[in-house]
Amino acid sequence: MSDRPRNPDPDQELITRSQEGDTRAFDDLVRKYTPKLYGMVYNMTSNREDTADLLQDIFAKAYRSLKRFQGMSTFYTWIYSISVNMTLNFLKKRGRYTKLSLDDVDNGIQNDPDFIKVTSGDSPLREVNIHELQKRLNEAMMKLSEDHRTVVTLYDIQGLQHSDISKILGVSEGTVRSRLFYAHRQLQNYLEDFRK
Amino acid sequence: MIEFDEIQKLIRLKRHELPPEGFVDDFMTSFRERQRSEMLHRSARGLLWERVRSYFSEVLNPKWAWATVTVAAVALLGITLRPQTPGLQVAQNQQDSFEVTAFTAIDPDAVIADVQNYLKAKEFELDGAAAPPQVMRPRIVQPRQGEMIPASLGNRPAFTIQH
Numbered sequence: 001m002s003d004r005p006r007n008p009d010p011d012q013e014l015i016t017r018s019q020e021g022d023t024r025a026f027d028d029l030v031r032k033y034t035p036k037l038y039g040m041v042y043n044m045t046s047n048r049e050d051t052a053d054l055l056q057d058i059f060a061k062a063y064r065s066l067k068r069f070q071g072m073s074t075f076y077t078w079i080y081s082i083s084v085n086m087t088l089n090f091l092k093k094r095g096r097y098t099k100l101s102l103d104d105v106d107n108g109i110q111n112d113p114d115f116i117k118v119t120s121g122d123s124p125l126r127e128v129n130i131h132e133l134q135k136r137l138n139e140a141m142m143k144l145s146e147d148h149r150t151v152v153t154l155y156d157i158q159g160l161q162h163s164d165i166s167k168i169l170g171v172s173e174g175t176v177r178s179r180l181f182y183a184h185r186q187l188q189n190y191l192e193d194f195r196k
Numbered sequence: 197m198i199e200f201d202e203i204q205k206l207i208r209l210k211r212h213e214l215p216p217e218g219f220v221d222d223f224m225t226s227f228r229e230r231q232r233s234e235m236l237h238r239s240a241r242g243l244l245w246e247r248v249r250s251y252f253s254e255v256l257n258p259k260w261a262w263a264t265v266t267v268a269a270v271a272l273l274g275i276t277l278r279p280q281t282p283g284l285q286v287a288q289n290q291q292d293s294f295e296v297t298a299f300t301a302i303d304p305d306a307v308i309a310d311v312q313n314y315l316k317a318k319e320f321e322l323d324g325a326a327a328p329p330q331v332m333r334p335r336i337v338q339p340r341q342g343e344m345i346p347a348s349l350g351n352r353p354a355f356t357i358q359h
Contacts, residue, residue: 023231030227034220043210051215052223059227060234102213109212114205137210156207184200191206 011075018066026066029075030059036158037083043153044087044146045094046138047101054090058083073167080168084150091146100138105130118194140190148183151176 009015011032017025037058042051062082069078109115109130141149150169154160155176166173 023228027224027228031220031224034223035215038215038219039211042213042215048215052219055223056227056230060230063231103215105212106214109209112209112212115209115212118202118206118209133209134213137206141207141210152207156204157210181200184203187207188200188203191203194206 009071009074009076012071015066015069015071015075018063019069026063029079033076033079034059037079039158040080040083040153041087042103043141043157044091044149045098046142047098048103049101050090050094050098054087058086061086077164077167080154080164081170084154084168088146088150100135100142102134102138105134136191136194140187143190144183144186148179148186151179152183152187155180 011029014025014029018029034055038051038055041054041058042048045051045054058079062079065082069075073081141152144152151165154165154168155162160168162173162176165176169176
């Protein structure tokens, strides 16, 4: 997090304008990052309402802290760090068990090659309803520790690189890989019946 | 990671879980509302804080820093090392104080009027004439039963006490 980014931050102009008090520029940043951060928070909390509330708090905090942002990292890693920290704090307060409140699955899943693959032929998933699959996946995710869920969310679902995740979490890449390994192993156990 | 390839493919299907349509627009609207109300809420405090900061930034100008620090240190030392004030000692000692049947609640207007009267009386005195009685009349007479006040306060011209 302390390394200045090698490439210019693509958000630099919006950041500078926001720091000068241009709220429209900050709106643009919010609009740009809301879908990404929503996915991160949602997959960590498995609750839509909590996600929306938390996202408000995250952007409000980012806005208040923006004047102190000095470009030592990209805005992308900075806002992700804020989001992850606030989400983890929220989860500690909320406690382990909560009612899932899941988003709708878009129709695109029907055409996803991975979905077609796992639900075709001899796959044990071929009879599984999409919503049942969604519920099982979310339950399995919620069984992971928060640290493990974070790396799975960032790497597998959001598609971030190990190096970015290590910057966001402030841990080494080795730690990220190790957490991923143990998280995948646990998920494999939780979803064993889908693999037989 | 190859051994977990299947499980990763399953987990990646979660990318298809999306917020309801129009979520981003609704979110932006409520975020702007929250931002505006926070800005309004903070503006008064922010303004005060900014004034305090700018005041101290002038006071703590490097040119004056040593002088400011010295004055502050002397003041602090003075407060710390100062013995109990004589006034308080007197007040605690029954012999040096007197009980009044009445005590004054100081009205600022009365104080100003008394000072003006006092100055007028001085003018008469300088002219070698006697001041008319209304000029010398004390104004502050709002006594409270049983109050103890230091004797040293009794002879101030502007704060005359009536028994």
